[in-house]
Amino acid sequence: MSNPEETKELLAESIRTAQSSHEYRQDRGKLLAAEKEGVWYAGARAQALPSEPRTQEIVLRIRESERIDPTLYGNLPSEAVPDSSTRDMGGRFLANKSRIAESRLFKIAQRMPKGCHLHIHFNSELPPEELFPHARGSTVLQTMHVRTTKPLSSRENFALAEVVLSVLPKDTKNSDCFAPEYNPDAKDPNNSPWMLWSDFRKSFPSDVDCEETPEGLDKAECWAREKMVVTRRNTYNDVQTHNGAWACFNQGTRAFKGLVNYESVYRWYIGKAIDSMVRDRVMYAELRPMLMDKSIPSDDGTRKLDLKDQxxxxxxxxxxxxxxMEKQGELDRFPFGLKIIYCTPRSIPKPKMQSELNDCIQLKLQFPDLICGFDLVGAEDRPNSIGFYADLLVGFAATCKSLKISIPFMFHAGESLLDTGGSFNPDNSNLYDALLLNCKRIGHGYALLKHPLLIERYKKQDICLELCPISNELLHLCGNIREHPFPALLAAGLHCTLNADNPGLYRGATHDSSSLSYEFYQVMVGDTRMTIHGWKQLAQWSIEHSCLSAADKERGLKIFQKDWEEFCVWVDDTYGGYADNLTSPALPNLS
Incomplete structure (x- = not known):
């Protein structure tokens, strides 16, 4: 056995030798360099503009300065107990949102060209604050109706009731939602649960509590709005669950539908949604409407507009x-218009699904340049899995091939914690069927890291992931952006795009959903390895994996390159001097 003193001296001598050697540090440097060489955004970095290193320096210095800025995020020493005013960069989105708006980094994200928005549900590009004024307008004053799922005769029922709006003929029999005897049953042929919306607003009590009271909305509208959107209180409360968050979301989408789906607003909505995207530097979008309901009403409630009309x-x-836009010389800001991905719920029986598939084909034949895909929507932890409909979907693909039309599948898949396709059997994961059915893209892909084989197969088949990080947080798949698997999915070599899913539901009180800016902001603060080259790569992939033609993709990439160059110049002009004056040992040395 060695003498303790000899062992001590041997260790000291070995440490001195190590200190004088550069071998370990050289090996470590080689390891870091090798990883950086093969990073997922290497393609975008290799084609960097001369101005991009400067843009990178400015953006990262601002990001790190804001991460430690107590006036913006209220960060405390790690041992301190936070109070209600404390914010946390990369923490819970809705808790941080009011201060994100004050962030220079967010303003940079707003200015950034974002390519295409490939996963957004039709009804929810615009917030309800923009829709309620139309619901009280003159064209639907006598036809906009409301029903609630419980009589609003107790404060408890105000909290528990759902709300549904719909345009109906003005001779519809009116009920009183506030009466104790109110019958909410809409399926009873002898009952009319509908109340005129204008009467509902007049009768609504003034003392009902609302978490948010956006300017321009009355009390009834504020109450109904909170049945439609995800709020801090209903998503972050201590008894909320994953299923409960989904229930709030589904309730919101049902309520939203009546605010959008009538003739005049449906027409107005398209232009306003495009305005919102253009303002947010989105050049093109593929919208997902739920098309199982085959008609929407005219403003007077007497006519039905079928899918062809819509x-x-x-x-x-x-x-x-x-x-x-072309007249103003601005067509390059939104050069390719919109396309539609036909959506239907995954909960319907097989005969109904077959009918939906036929309707999708018929719509594609009528509007070959508009219909670009097919999707099954709804929570994946409920029946049915994609595999439940496999024979129908294989037949659908074969029919499209025979007709020489292209309707690729764009399934929601892997938007799940259990990843068992509405069962307790992991073999039912929708990620398997999405691969076997040759999906062009999948929505979310959150659970894909559970499947190393599928990761390689998805890469081989060039299946792109439509990441929706804020949506995943608010539906309780993760606690915040730092817990989201997007860095690992990207590091695995999967092509991904950033998407908002349902911005009108997820932004809190606002008149502008900032279509995609929050998502780009969140990934920049959610992973310290994210760079502007990463931003650029995500935007470029959104163009490459869109349903645009090859010629339009080429044009889109050229437009994006021009916009990106202007963006880099703008960042330096606007924030270069500010970034140069930031001084802190915690900031990266990028000079």
């Missing part, structure tokens, strides 16, 4: 917007 309105309003 698609015609979309085409007309897109063309109208394109014509106006």
């Amino acid at each position: 698609m015609t309105i979309i085409c007309e309003e897109v063309q109208k917007k394109r014509d106006a």
Whole structure:
């Protein structure tokens, strides 16, 4: 056995030798360099503009300065107990949102060209604050109706009731939602649960509590709005669950539908949604409407506009917007218009699904340049899995091939914690069927890291992931952006895009959903390895994996390159001097 003193001296001598050697540090440097060489955004970095290193320096210095800025995020020493005013960069989105708006980094994200928005549900590009004024407008004053799922005769029922709006003929029999005897049953042929919306607003009590009271909305609208959107209180309360968060979301989408789906607002909505995207530097979008409901009403409630009528309105309003932009010399800001991904719920029986598949084909034949995909929507932890409909979907693909039309699958898949396709059997994961059915893209892919084999197969088949990080947080898949698997999915070599999913539901009180800016902001603060090259790569992939033609993709990438160059110049002009004056040992040395 060695003498303790000899062992001590041997250790000291070995440490001195190590200190004088550069071998370990050289090996470590080689390891870091090798990883950086193969990073997922290497393609975008290799094509960097001369101005991009400067933009990178400015953005990262601002990011790190804001991370430690107590006036913006209220960060405390690690041992301190935070109070209610404390914010945490990369923490819970809605808790941070009011201060994100004050962030220079967010303003940079707003200015950044974002490419295409490929996963957004049709009804929820605009917030309810923009929709309620139309619901009280003159064209639907006598036809906009409301029903609640419980009589609003107790304060408890105000909290528990759902709300549904719909345009109905003005001779619809009116009920009183506030009466104790009110019957909410809409399926009873002898009952009319509908109350005129204008009467509802007049009768609504003034002392009902609302978490948020956006300017311009009355008390009834504020109450109904909170049935439609995700709020801090209903998503972060200590008894909320994953299933409960989904229930709030589903309730919101049901309520939203009546605010959008009537003739005049449906037509107005297309142009306003495009305006919102253009303002947020989105050049093109593929919207996902739920098309199982085959008609929407005219403003007087006497006519029904079928799917053909609705698609015609979309085409007309897109063309109208394109014509106006071309006249102003701004067509490059939204050069390709919109396309539609046909959506239907995964909960319907097989005969109904077959009917939906047929309706999708018929719509594609009528509008070949508009319909670009097919999707099954709804929570994946409920029946049915994609595999439940496999024979129908294989037949659908074969029919499309025979007809020489392209309707690729764009399934929601892997938006799940259990990843068992509405069962307790992991073999039912929708990620398997999405691969076997040759999906072009999948929505979310949150659970894909559980499947190393599938990761390689997805890469081989060039299946792109439509990441929706804020949506995943608010539906309780993760606690905040730092817990989201997006860095690992990207590091695995999967092509991904950033998407908002349902911005109108997820932004809190606002008149502008900032279509994609919050998502780009969140990934920049959620992973210290994210760079502007990463931002650029995500935007470029959104163009490459869109349903645009090869020629339009080429044009889109050229437009993006020009916009990106202007963006880099803008960042330096606007924030270069500010970033140069930031001094702190915690800031990266990028000079």
